[in-house]
Amino acid sequence: MTALNKSIEPGDSPDLTEERASGTFDTNAMAAVIYGSDKFAQRRREISEAISKIPELADSAPLPFLDRFGKVTEGSRKLSVILENIDKLIDPSSYEEGLHLYTEVMGMEGHPLALHEVMFIPALIAQASDEQQVKWLGRARRREIIGCYAQTEMGHGSNLRALETTATYSPETQEFILHSPTITSLKWWPGALGKSANWAVVVANLIIRDKNYGPHPFMVQLRDEDSHEPLPGITVGDIGPKMAFNGGDNGFLGFRNYRIPREYLLNRHAKVEADGRYVKPPHAKINHSAMIRVRSHMATGQGALLAHALVIAVRYSAVRRQGYLEDKSREVKVLDYQTQQHRLFPSIARAYAFIFCGFETIRLYDQLLIDVQNGNTSGMADLHALTSGLKSVVTYQTGEGIEQARMACGGHGYSMASYISEIYGVAIGGCTYEGENMVMLLQLGRYLVKSIEMIQNGKSRELGPMVAYLAENESEIDLNLGPNEYLKVFEYAARNQTWRATEKFQKLRNSGMSNEKAWNQASVELTRASRLHTRLYIMSTFINHVGSIVDQKVKGVLIDLLNVHVTYEVMDIGIYVQGLLSSNQMDLIRNQLYVSLETIRPNAVSLVDSFQISDMQLRSVLGRRDGNVYENLFKWAKSSPLNKTDVLPSVTQYLKPMMEKSKL
Numbered sequence: 164m165t166a167l168n169k170s171i172e173p174g175d176s177p178d179l180t181e182e183r184a185s186g187t188f189d190t191n192a193m194a195a196v197i198y199g200s201d202k203f204a205q206r207r208r209e210i211s212e213a214i215s216k217i218p219e220l221a222d223s224a225p226l227p228f229l230d231r232f233g234k235v236t237e238g239s240r241k242l243s244v245i246l247e248n249i250d251k252l253i254d255p256s257s258y259e260e261g262l263h264l265y266t267e268v269m270g271m272e273g274h275p276l277a278l279h280e281v282m283f284i285p286a287l288i289a290q291a292s293d294e295q296q297v298k299w300l301g302r303a304r305r306r307e308i309i310g311c312y313a314q315t316e317m318g319h320g321s322n323l324r325a326l327e328t329t330a331t332y333s334p335e336t337q338e339f340i341l342h343s344p345t346i347t348s349l350k351w352w353p354g355a356l357g358k359s360a361n362w363a364v365v366v367a368n369l370i371i372r373d374k375n376y377g378p379h380p381f382m383v384q385l386r387d388e389d390s391h392e393p394l395p396g397i398t399v400g401d402i403g404p405k406m407a408f409n410g411g412d413n414g415f416l417g418f419r420n421y422r423i424p425r426e427y428l429l430n431r432h433a434k435v436e437a438d439g440r441y442v443k444p445p446h447a448k449i450n451h452s453a454m455i456r457v458r459s460h461m462a463t464g465q466g467a468l469l470a471h472a473l474v475i476a477v478r479y480s481a482v483r484r485q486g487y488l489e490d491k492s493r494e495v496k497v498l499d500y501q502t503q504q505h506r507l508f509p510s511i512a513r514a515y516a517f518i519f520c521g522f523e524t525i526r527l528y529d530q531l532l533i534d535v536q537n538g539n540t541s542g543m544a545d546l547h548a549l550t551s552g553l554k555s556v557v558t559y560q561t562g563e564g565i566e567q568a569r570m571a572c573g574g575h576g577y578s579m580a581s582y583i584s585e586i587y588g589v590a591i592g593g594c595t596y597e598g599e600n601m602v603m604l605l606q607l608g609r610y611l612v613k614s615i616e617m618i619q620n621g622k623s624r625e626l627g628p629m630v631a632y633l634a635e636n637e638s639e640i641d642l643n644l645g646p647n648e649y650l651k652v653f654e655y656a657a658r659n660q661t662w663r664a665t666e667k668f669q670k671l672r673n674s675g676m677s678n679e680k681a682w683n684q685a686s687v688e689l690t691r692a693s694r695l696h697t698r699l700y701i702m703s704t705f706i707n708h709v710g711s712i713v714d715q716k717v718k719g720v721l722i723d724l725l726n727v728h729v730t731y732e733v734m735d736i737g738i739y740v741q742g743l744l745s746s747n748q749m750d751l752i753r754n755q756l757y758v759s760l761e762t763i764r765p766n767a768v769s770l771v772d773s774f775q776i777s778d779m780q781l782r783s784v785l786g787r788r789d790g791n792v793y794e795n796l797f798k799w800a801k802s803s804p805l806n807k808t809d810v811l812p813s814v815t816q817y818l819k820p821m822m823e824k825s826k827l
């Protein structure tokens with residue numbers, strides 16, 4: 164009989180083999196659920212296999228041992244090997260296959276095409292007219308040019324209305340003149356801008372005859388396509404090392420009266436005629452669409468990052484033995500401690516929840532894109548509100564989960580051999596990019612306040628399906644009935660907090676305070692409402708997704724995981740449900756959580772194996788598939804450049820003379 168867990172191989176650590184043997188479901192079937200289809204899960208495995216057969220695609224050294232220059236060079240080197248072999252590796256027309264290929268080979272530290280695929284091409288698809296797409300999209304897709312998305316400035320990120328870069332239209336020459344008037348107007352942060360990109364989608368204020376029409380996207384050539392030297396009028400470079408993404412070249416960019424043709428305004432939606440007449444877009448915020456796209460994909464992306472950390476921590480916890488339970492003859496696997504399970508299993512549930520929730524959000528974005536291309540922008544506000552909250556909650560909780568995973572690995576978690584700190588650095592970048600989390604929670608807060616105002620004005624029937632619960636009344640909760648009852652608990656918490664926060668805002672405003680001051684004074688409460696609303700959405704998409712699964716064994720374990728999720732999440736928001744649940748009910752939930760941790764325990768390793776993240780992609784000594792951690796940890800340490808010689812020049816030059824001097 165073949166094992167249900169497909170990761171078992173001879174030579175593996177017996178501890179991991181034992182864990183895998185206790186799994187109750189087929190990990191390939193679970194991978195099909197995680198990656199949307201059996202076909203794609205299978206393609207991922209085939210691509211990983213094909214990559215492993217090309218030695219030049221492997222890291223030339225463990226990435227933590229490379230300096231910044233080495234990391235940037237390594238990214239470009241591997242990219243060139245990928246492109247030489249691309250037809251052997253993937254279907255080049257598949258975005259998903261490409262993403263898997265890049266993630267596996269490049270890792271997460273950044274590379275020259277990261278923003279090209281994630282923002283530049285999508286911005287062209289969403290914002291360039293058909294004619295402009297003929298001109299640039301094919302070139303971008305064939306990678307004849309490398310692009311980035313340059314919006315944020317040194318002095319302005321969250322508040323787009325304050326951007327300083329200008330694009331002034333000159334009807335005489337039919338050109339836009341791009342200019343950076345101050346230091347604070349320098350574009351600052353765009354990924355791949357510093358050294359790699361030769362084109363950019365630049366967001367600048369459109370000025371026509373002294374009137375400012377606000378931020379618009381322009382296609383701008385930055386570097387000569389032959390020499391790669393910056394073009395006259397362009398100042399560009401790298402912004403220096405960061406917390407993570409150090410294989411990437413986030414950059415700065417300034418313009419000195421730099422001219423581009425009128426046709427370089429991305430004009431699918433807004434246009435400037437030759438005589439300077441402005442043609443308005445169908446929605447004032449349509450220029451923000453590249454950001455909505457990235458935010459829509461962030462739940463899946465962050466779920467994957469959390470998954471990376473959990474693969475490492477759960478596998479390692481099954482081979483790490485420390486202390487005793489009943490049997491004093493052998494130390495136990497640390498995964499058997501309830502505290503360890505409480506640290507890790509709710510995060511496994513969240514990783515699955517984020518991935519499933521991401522499917523739904525991407526579907527909503529793809530639908531919106533079609534609608535907008537057909538001139539229907541009515542869904543924009545809803546998706547903007549939803550994705551603003553979602554990116555904030557998933558990035559924060561992912562960071563929390565990764566940090567717990569690191570601590571769950573004890574001392575070795577702190578070593579770069581675990582690679583967890585790199586994953587953490589990458590993940591928490593998401594709390595900031597695509598809109599700082601507090602700012603985005605307040606965007607959702609605005610939407611929630613408006614929803615309450617609709618109810619107050621007798622327009623409950625006009626509420627969208629995601630906020631309809633705000634108009635409902637509390638009902639009795641019977642927690643024995645399963646996940647849907649927990650959903651009602653969350654609805655209660657989100658509804659109560661949204662009403663309380665809105666009423667606080669309204670009361671302050673009615674007391675004579677300005678709208679802005681009242682908003683500011685209610686803002687912490689509003690962000691709390693936004694988080695609860697978003698967590699409700701995540702829970703409901705998790706429940707719906709599990710309900711749709713056909714394979715009964717997979718569904719069974721996901722129901723167990725859902726039980727971990729709903730009980731943990733409700734305990735976590737205890738303070739918001741005190742008016743609904745008695746202390747007996749809270750005790751009941753707490754006990755259900757502890758039982759559900761025990762229930763999931765035999766499947767813990769199989770649940771993380773199902774993410775099917777190869778060793779190459781994981782880059783973690785602690786998280787190796789075979790569980791042979793200790794001998795490889797020693798090998799890894801020995802490969803440190805510091806160990807090339809027994810006596811370092813710094814010892815000879817400084818420490819020895821110091822010790823000699825002290826002897827005198």
Ligand SMILES: CCCCC/C=C/C(=O)SCCNC(=O)CCNC(=O)[C@H](O)C(C)(C)COP(=O)(O)OP(=O)(O)OC[C@H]1O[C@@H](n2cnc3c(N)ncnc32)[C@H](O)[C@@H]1OP(=O)(O)O
Nearest residue numbers: 314320321322323324448451454543544547596597598609
């Ligand atoms: C692999 C790693 C990749 C990393 C890549 C990273 C890339 C980046 O980070 S790119 C740069 C990202 N930058 C941001 O995300 C900036 C964040 N700020 C904003 O998005 C905006 O400034 C804002 C949304 C916070 C506010 O927009 P603003 O134009 O200033 O609008 P108002 O606050 O006045 O709101 C007016 C009105 O418009 C609604 N609205 C705003 N955005 C949208 C939208 N995208 N779609 C639909 N509606 C939108 C907003 O809700 C307001 O509505 P009302 O309340 O009805 O007035």
Ligand SMILES: Cc1cc2nc3c(=O)[nH]c(=O)nc-3n(C[C@H](O)[C@H](O)[C@H](O)COP(=O)(O)OP(=O)(O)OC[C@H]3O[C@@H](n4cnc5c(N)ncnc54)[C@H](O)[C@@H]3O)c2cc1C
Nearest residue numbers: 312313314315319320321352353354592595596597598601
């Ligand atoms: C890894 C990484 C990659 C990036 N890639 C790109 C890229 O490719 N292209 C690009 O254009 N940009 C990029 N950025 C920039 C990024 O989008 C901005 O840094 C981000 O939007 C936050 O803006 P800020 O830096 O101005 O933060 P600030 O707005 O200065 O935030 C500072 C503090 O002020 C608070 N704050 C600000 N406004 C308000 C408000 N209205 N109400 C309450 N609190 C407020 C925030 O909550 C935060 O606590 C990247 C950033 C990072 C970290």
